[in-house]
Amino acid sequence: MSLTVTDLRVSYQTLRGEVRALDGVSFTVADGEILGLAGESGCGKTTLGKSLIRLDGRMRHAGGTVELDGRELPIGDDRAMNAFRFREVSLVPQYSMSALNPTRRIGRMVAELLRSRGETLDRAKLETRLGQVGLPREVLDRYPIELSGGMKQRVVMVVSTLLDPSLLIADEITSALDVSTQQAVARALAGFRDAGHVRSMVFITHDLALTARIADTIMVMYAGMLAEKAPAKTMVEQPRHPYTRMLVDALPEVGARHAGRRLTGIAGSPPALLDPPPGCRFRERCPLADDGCAERPPVTEVAPGHHVACWKV
Amino acid sequence: MRRYFGRKLLVYALTFVVAVTVNWMIPRFMPGDPVAGMVARAGVSQPAAAEAMRAYYTNLFGLDRPLWQQYASFWGTLLRGDFGISIWLFPTPVSTVILRAVPYTLALMVPAVLLSWVAGNRLGAFAARRRLLDNTVLPLGYVLTATPYMWLAVILAWGLGVVAGWFPVAGGYSFSLQPSLTAGFLLDLLHHWVLPFLSLFLVALGGWAIGMRNMIIYELESDYASYLAALGAPARLIRRYAFRNALLPQITGLALQLGVLVAGALVTEIVFSYPGLGSLILKAIQNQDFFLLQGTFMFIVIGVLVANFVIDLVYVVVDPRTRAGMAGARG
Ligand SMILES: Nc1ncnc2c1ncn2[C@@H]1O[C@H](COP(=O)(O)OP(=O)(O)OP(=O)(O)O)[C@@H](O)[C@H]1O
Ligand code: SF4
Ligand SMILES: [Mg+2]
Numbered sequence: 001m002s003l004t005v006t007d008l009r010v011s012y013q014t015l016r017g018e019v020r021a022l023d024g025v026s027f028t029v030a031d032g033e034i035l036g037l038a039g040e041s042g043c044g045k046t047t048l049g050k051s052l053i054r055l056d057g058r059m060r061h062a063g064g065t066v067e068l069d070g071r072e073l074p075i076g077d078d079r080a081m082n083a084f085r086f087r088e089v090s091l092v093p094q095y096s097m098s099a100l101n102p103t104r105r106i107g108r109m110v111a112e113l114l115r116s117r118g119e120t121l122d123r124a125k126l127e128t129r130l131g132q133v134g135l136p137r138e139v140l141d142r143y144p145i146e147l148s149g150g151m152k153q154r155v156v157m158v159v160s161t162l163l164d165p166s167l168l169i170a171d172e173i174t175s176a177l178d179v180s181t182q183q184a185v186a187r188a189l190a191g192f193r194d195a196g197h198v199r200s201m202v203f204i205t206h207d208l209a210l211t212a213r214i215a216d217t218i219m220v221m222y223a224g225m226l227a228e229k230a231p232a233k234t235m236v237e238q239p240r241h242p243y244t245r246m247l248v249d250a251l252p253e254v255g256a257r258h259a260g261r262r263l264t265g266i267a268g269s270p271p272a273l274l275d276p277p278p279g280c281r282f283r284e285r286c287p288l289a290d291d292g293c294a295e296r297p298p299v300t301e302v303a304p305g306h307h308v309a310c311w312k313v
Numbered sequence: 314m315r316r317y318f319g320r321k322l323l324v325y326a327l328t329f330v331v332a333v334t335v336n337w338m339i340p341r342f343m344p345g346d347p348v349a350g351m352v353a354r355a356g357v358s359q360p361a362a363a364e365a366m367r368a369y370y371t372n373l374f375g376l377d378r379p380l381w382q383q384y385a386s387f388w389g390t391l392l393r394g395d396f397g398i399s400i401w402l403f404p405t406p407v408s409t410v411i412l413r414a415v416p417y418t419l420a421l422m423v424p425a426v427l428l429s430w431v432a433g434n435r436l437g438a439f440a441a442r443r444r445l446l447d448n449t450v451l452p453l454g455y456v457l458t459a460t461p462y463m464w465l466a467v468i469l470a471w472g473l474g475v476v477a478g479w480f481p482v483a484g485g486y487s488f489s490l491q492p493s494l495t496a497g498f499l500l501d502l503l504h505h506w507v508l509p510f511l512s513l514f515l516v517a518l519g520g521w522a523i524g525m526r527n528m529i530i531y532e533l534e535s536d537y538a539s540y541l542a543a544l545g546a547p548a549r550l551i552r553r554y555a556f557r558n559a560l561l562p563q564i565t566g567l568a569l570q571l572g573v574l575v576a577g578a579l580v581t582e583i584v585f586s587y588p589g590l591g592s593l594i595l596k597a598i599q600n601q602d603f604f605l606l607q608g609t610f611m612f613i614v615i616g617v618l619v620a621n622f623v624i625d626l627v628y629v630v631v632d633p634r635t636r637a638g639m640a641g642a643r644g
Contacts, residue, residue, distance in 0.1 A: 054543045085545030099540035101554050103561070103633055113541065116550040143633040160544070 003029040008064035036215030090165040100144040107140030168198040223281040396608035401600035407608035418589030425513035433521025441529035457519025466512040483586040528559035
């Protein structure tokens with residue numbers, strides 16, 4: 001087992017109280033697996049991704065554990081977590097376009113970053129990796145402003161995976177790109193996994209169709225909780241949770257010409273996470289809801305590797 | 314690159330032309346007759362002598378010729394470095410008077426501006442890191458920047474000069490001494506320099522410190538800082554990047570503030586009767602010495618333009634983004 005997350009709870013401290021952005025999420029990611037993480041905006045995808053590598057100042061680890069390769073990650077302890085960052089867990093952030101220091105040549109920045117972590121730069125390896133994503137080695141002598149958005153994205157992918165981390169978190173890395181570049185980036189990421197540069201991956205996106213292409217498993221979240229997790233094919237062909245079914249129905253032909261389709265078109269909106277209602281959080285919008293749904297549905301395994309949180313399956 | 318500097322130089326040249334023109338216009342289009350004023354103040358009683366003097370000054374200004382000729386010859390003499398003869402210190406050439414005053418102004422301005430910039434940036438960067446320091450630096454900085462030069466200078470002169478008696482409050486050196494290259498005279502110079510320097514330094518310091526503190530805090534919240542932190546980079550590296558990037562707007566700030574700083578230096582000189590360009594301006598006005606006034610203004614304009622150009626050069630060296638922008642302009 002590469003990654004095991006158990007009952008993870010993370011909240012944001014705000015002036016109005018605690019926003020419970022992750023409210024008891026459990027799942028596993030196996031060695032070599034790409035987990036696609038999907039769900040509506042605000043369901044907690046970024047929060048989950050950040051929880052695995054670095055909580056920002058307003059986030060609080062409220063409970064649960066994260067285990068990577070048998071060792072528990074001290075996610076609530078910023079200092080202790082440093083030992084794992086970059087080497088064991090790494091990140092391609094949502095903001096890759098602006099993730100590089102604008103006033104340093106890229107090669108120099110990478111060298112300084114590695115030195116600060118007590119690693120030496122293997123220039124040949126770096127150049128090979130750049131070649132694998134179609135970048136000439138000259139980019140190392142350039143400033144970030146001299147690269148296109150897609151190039152910066154690929155540079156960040158290469159930098160983040162330079163120490164061959166066990167787990168890579170890729171957050172919305174395709175959202176800012178056009179459709180053909182999206183697929184190239186997604187393929188490059190899968191290529192990194194195939195080449196063993198990263199062991200497993202959490203691939204966060206709005207785009208269920210794109211996820212279905214590169215992920216082995218898809219996990220759909222709803223309002224800070226897991227709704228359904230299943231192998232990619234199963235998720236697209238036989239979704240069980242009412243929410244996932246609506247998502248997939250809104251997506252005419254997965255994998256065909258509608259690849260760019262986003263998750264839209266379900267009436268209503270998810271509940272506020274500041275003081276969430278008890279019971280199933282999808283109740284307000286669910287066509288199958290009844291009185292039994294006033295209690296929180298447990299996550300059950302309906303088939304091997306297929307988990308659903310709903311009373312009606 | 315060449316185009317970028319070409320454009321910059323053009324702007325500077327235009328500024329210079331406008332400044333020269335305004336400078337030329339002032340005595341000519343000012344209400345009152347400067348020549349009559351000067352003749353009257355000279356107190357010449359004989360009409361013939363007064364007439365001779367009037368003819369001399371009129372000729373000096375070239376007031377009897379058509380305006381365009383006056384304007385052209387103004388440029389001609391200017392380009393030859395000839396600013397005319399001072400009336401106040403007749404018959405010393407204005408250029409000589411100015412060159413005597415320039416070292417004092419430079420000795421005051423250059424260290425005050427550079428040291429306050431460097432120290433302010435360091436202080437601001439420290440403040441951005443330590444809450445305790447932040448809570449003292451910030452209010453103090455605001456007080457310092459909000460204080461008019463005049464005030465701080467007067468308070469310092471009173472406190473450290475009159476009450477404590479540590480420093481002389483007026484002049485560039487003691488009247489009892491003759492300028493010479495002896496240790497005694499140099500020490501005396503330094504002694505007189507401290508108070509005006511300190512007042513300039515302190516007022517500028519607060520502004521730089523506040524600017525730096527805010528910029529660093531902004532930089533530390535930027536995306537590249539988050540990315541480095543997510544990859545476990547130590548705070549030292551992130552702060553180093555933030556400091557360097559925060560310096561860039563501070564360099565721009567230096568260029569923008571230069572005029573204000575020069576004005577501050579002039580006022581300070583007047584408060585401390587420091588024998589630099591500021592005092593010269595005061596004397597020129599008091600004595601209606603138009604040549605001296607014109608010459609001093611010209612000199613200050615040239616100085617500010619040169620300093621701005623130097624800052625432009627520095628900026629190009631330190632910020633790759635301007636260089637990238639230039640490449641874009643070329644292609
Ligand atoms: N800094 C914050 N302070 C308070 N609440 C926050 C903060 N950041 C996020 N949240 C809340 O936490 C919840 C989850 O946010 P998160 O950013 O993880 O969503 P997401 O699934 O990544 O959305 P998107 O698809 O838009 O990126 C949201 O309800 C949001 O309102
Ligand atoms: S538990 Fe009830 S409300 Fe929730 S998804 Fe299932 S049927 Fe709908
Ligand atoms: Mg997000």
